[in-house]
Amino acid sequence: MKKNIQxxxxxxxxxxxxxxxxxxxxxxxxxxxxxxxxFEESQLKVLVIKSDLEMYDGHYSLLGDIVQDNEELxxxxxxxxxxxxxxxxxxxxxxxxxxxxxxxxxxxxITVAYCSLLNINHHQLKIHDNELNWHSVSTLxxxxxxxxxxxxxxxxxxxxxxxxxxxxxxxxxxxxSLRELQxxxxxxxxxxxxxxxxxxxxASMDLLIDxxxxxxxxxxxxxxxxxxxxxxxxxxxxxWIGIDF
Amino acid sequence: MKKNIQxxxxxxxxxxxxxxxxxxxxxxxxxxxxxxxxFEESQLKVLVIKSDLEMYDGHYSLLGDIVQDNEELxxxxxxxxxxxxxxxxxxxxxxxxxxxxxxxxxxxxITVAYCSLLNINHHQLKIHDNELNWHSVSTLxxxxxxxxxxxxxxxxxxxxxxxxxxxxxxxxxxxxSLRELQxxxxxxxxxxxxxxxxxxxxASMDLLIDxxxxxxxxxxxxxxxxxxxxxxxxxxxxxWIGIDF
DNA sequence: GCAAAAGTGTTGTCCTTACACCCATGC
DNA sequence: GCATGGGTGTAAGGACAACACTTTTGC
Numbered sequence: 001m002k003k004n005i006q007x008x009x010x011x012x013x014x015x016x017x018x019x020x021x022x023x024x025x026x027x028x029x030x031x032x033x034x035x036x037x038x039f040e041e042s043q044l045k046v047l048v049i050k051s052d053l054e055m056y057d058g059h060y061s062l063l064g065d066i067v068q069d070n071e072e073l074x075x076x077x078x079x080x081x082x083x084x085x086x087x088x089x090x091x092x093x094x095x096x097x098x099x100x101x102x103x104x105x106x107x108x109x110i111t112v113a114y115c116s117l118l119n120i121n122h123h124q125l126k127i128h129d130n131e132l133n134w135h136s137v138s139t140l141x142x143x144x145x146x147x148x149x150x151x152x153x154x155x156x157x158x159x160x161x162x163x164x165x166x167x168x169x170x171x172x173x174x175x176x177s178l179r180e181l182q183x184x185x186x187x188x189x190x191x192x193x194x195x196x197x198x199x200x201x202x203a204s205m206d207l208l209i210d211x212x213x214x215x216x217x218x219x220x221x222x223x224x225x226x227x228x229x230x231x232x233x234x235x236x237x238x239x240w241i242g243i244d245f
Numbered sequence: 246m247k248k249n250i251q252x253x254x255x256x257x258x259x260x261x262x263x264x265x266x267x268x269x270x271x272x273x274x275x276x277x278x279x280x281x282x283x284f285e286e287s288q289l290k291v292l293v294i295k296s297d298l299e300m301y302d303g304h305y306s307l308l309g310d311i312v313q314d315n316e317e318l319x320x321x322x323x324x325x326x327x328x329x330x331x332x333x334x335x336x337x338x339x340x341x342x343x344x345x346x347x348x349x350x351x352x353x354x355i356t357v358a359y360c361s362l363l364n365i366n367h368h369q370l371k372i373h374d375n376e377l378n379w380h381s382v383s384t385l386x387x388x389x390x391x392x393x394x395x396x397x398x399x400x401x402x403x404x405x406x407x408x409x410x411x412x413x414x415x416x417x418x419x420x421x422s423l424r425e426l427q428x429x430x431x432x433x434x435x436x437x438x439x440x441x442x443x444x445x446x447x448a449s450m451d452l453l454i455d456x457x458x459x460x461x462x463x464x465x466x467x468x469x470x471x472x473x474x475x476x477x478x479x480x481x482x483x484x485w486i487g488i489d490f
Numbered sequence: 491g492c493a494a495a496a497g498t499g500t501t502g503t504c505c506t507t508a509c510a511c512c513c514a515t516g517c
Numbered sequence: 518g519c520a521t522g523g524g525t526g527t528a529a530g531g532a533c534a535a536c537a538c539t540t541t542t543g544c
Contacts, residue, residue: 014299018351021298025311027272030355053266054259066270070353073344096339097357099318106263108315110275112342163488179495185488196498197534204532205490220494221541243408243430245450424522441525442507449505465521466514 031111032077033064033147035095035154036085038120038134039171042183045120045134046151047084048143052130055105056144060135062151064111077114086126091117091170095150095157103146115154117170162188166207169228177215177223178202207233276356277322278309278392280340280399281330283365283379284416287428290365290379291396292329293388297375300350301389305380307396309356322359331371336362336415340395340402348391360399362415407433411452414473422460422468423447452478 015021036047048060063084067076073094081090095113103109125132137155140148162168168184169176182198202208208226215222260266281292293305308329312321318339326335340358348354370377382400385393407413413429414421427443447453453471460467 014302015297016299018298018300018349020351022274022349022351022354025274025276025354026314028275028312028314029267029270030273030275031270052260053263054261055263057259067273067344067355069271069273070346072346073342073355094341097318097342099312101315101317104263104267106265106267109267109270110312110318164490166490177496194534194536195496196536199497200499201488201533207490217543218495219543221496221543223496243446245409245411245452422523439508440523441509444524445526446506460523462516463522464516466516466523468523 029107029109030067031064031109032067032073032080032114033062033111033150034077034080034092034114034116035062035151036081036116036118037137037154037158037171038118039184039187040120040134042187044137044155044187046137046140047125047132048135048140049132050130051144053105053144059142059144060140060147061144062147063132067112073112077112077116081116081118084126084132085118085123087118087123091167093161095154098146098150100146105145111150113150113154115157117158117167119171119173121173159189166205166228166233172228175211175213175225175227177225179223181226274352274354275312276309276354277312277318277325277359278307278343278356278395279322279325279337279359279361280307280396281326281361281363282382282399282403282416283363284429284432285365285379287432289382289400289432291382291385292370292377293380293385294377295375296389298350298389304387304389305385305392306389307392308377312357318357319359322357322361326361326363329371329377330363330368332363332368336412338406340399343391343395345391350390356395358395358399360402362403362412364416364418366418404434411450411473411478419472420456420458420470422470424468426471 034047038045038047047063049063051057051059051061063080065076065080065083067073071079074092077092077094078090081087081092093115095115097110097112099110101108103111120134137151140151142148143151158167162185168181168188171184172180178199181202182193182195185198186192207229209229211225211227213225215225279292283290283292292308294308296302296304296306308325310321310325310328312318316324319337322337322339323335326332326337338360340360342355342357344355346353348356365379382396385396387393388396403412407430413426413433416429417425423444426447427438427440430443431437452474454474456470456472458470460470
């Protein structure tokens with residue numbers, strides 16, 4: 001927007017100097033926070049770090065940073081992600097802004113939350129300060145700031161999105177078995193699924209490429225490995241017709 | 246978030262003064278913009294106003310305002326809504342933030358977009374300056390700033406949400422006929438729906454209360470009027486199980 | 491040979507879709 | 518009586534849920 005309601009009068013003139021207008025606006029500190037999810041040992045995990053604020057000593061916080069001048073929010077989030085994980089080409093999407101006036105003990109700070117999905121094994125954590133680590137989502141608590149609320153919201157967001165779009169592949173290795181895929185869905189949705197129906201579902205979607213390789217070193221019959229068919233997915237995204245409460 | 250990546254060193258001390266930390270953060274002007282949708286003459290409309298920036302002379306913009314100190318984003322959006330429409334208890338939800346550095350000609354301004362749904366006939370527009378008016382969504386173009394992009398995004402958001410939750414009732418009068426409800430869905434989704442199937446669908450959801458009244462002054466057989474069963478809806482919200490790409 | 495998980499089909503139910511005729515009202 | 522939309526039922530097809538046995542590997 002760009003117009004202050006209080007300023008309005010019946011026949012005001014058009015504003016010529018937009019710069020002057022904006023200079024008069026109040027300003028707030030703005031950050032991005034990333035809920036970076038990974039999948040390991042059949043558990044959904046999120047990347048956290050020990051807070052370096054004394055009042056949150058021992059509590060975890062999400063990775064985030066100040067938004068720089070002339071930086072888009074997406075860029076800022078991506079910068080945080082890359083600085084910590086070293087990864088490019090990572091799934092990243094904005095969830096929503098959090099603006100409670102007391103959410104930061106240092107004063108008013110508004111943050112925009114991002115959800116990111118990556119394969120834990122495809123990267124090395126870049127900085128091991130502050131006990132950067134993967135924490136199981138289900139056992140998280142006592143986070144710094146409003147970060148628990150942010151994680152909860154991002155997790156709900158993920159649960160919903162993963163049922164509408166095949167995002168789960170971002171959390172798996174390039175080659176994966178159907179068992180791994182199902183474990184992932186079960187972990188994220190918190191339900192158990194029928195194996196045969198699950199396989200039929202994905203078979204009928206035709207989004208998996210059979211690469212004619214098998215699992216190695218498993219203590220049971222090895223399963224086939226698949227890749228995700230990104231091309232096919234890109235050319236046939238969901239059409240949104242049908243009311244369904 | 247709250248930690249600047251560049252600041253990190255192997256054994257830094259915990260930060261005691263959070264206020265001092267935040268004072269050092271760069272700040273940006275922050276606004277909210279509302280895509281306020283209404284339904285009239287079987288068309289989805291959005292509330293717009295003539296921009297008062299000279300460089301956008303004659304172009305429409307959304308309603309919005311600066312976010313005040315210590316104001317939540319939701320509050321700011323609600324304030325804008327109430328100032329212009331005089332309405333309380335209006336549906337309002339955050340869509341997402343827009344942060345392109347050049348989106349405002351006066352310099353960097355980040356905005357958070359909100360989607361709002363209200364019944365056009367239940368309110369009087371509060372201020373008639375700047376040609377505040379309802380504009381058909383389908384014929385909007387040449388808006389000020391990035392407001393066309395914001396409207397498009399909010400419209401997509403609405404198309405999706407209205408299929409998951411019964412939001413449409415916010416756009417209708419308290420009492421409405423099934424025909425009006427169907428017109429609404431057809432207008433928003435841009436499809437035509439089978440009348441019998443549509444009625445069956447809503448009948449089976451059991452979210453409509455038959456109030457034993459009929460339409461008046463229609464030049465054909467009058468239809469029954471219904472109210473939306475808000476209580477029932479609140480106690481039986483959607484359960485999110487099932488993968489569905 | 492035993493444990494552990496892979497792989498595979500069928501059936502019933504439910505939901506969705508497609509489709510046509512009579513009815514009530516205003517004019 | 519005619520135009521306009523209101524109101525209703527049925528049948529076919531597709532999607533989903535439930536369910537058990539055989540196979541392959543490591544040990």
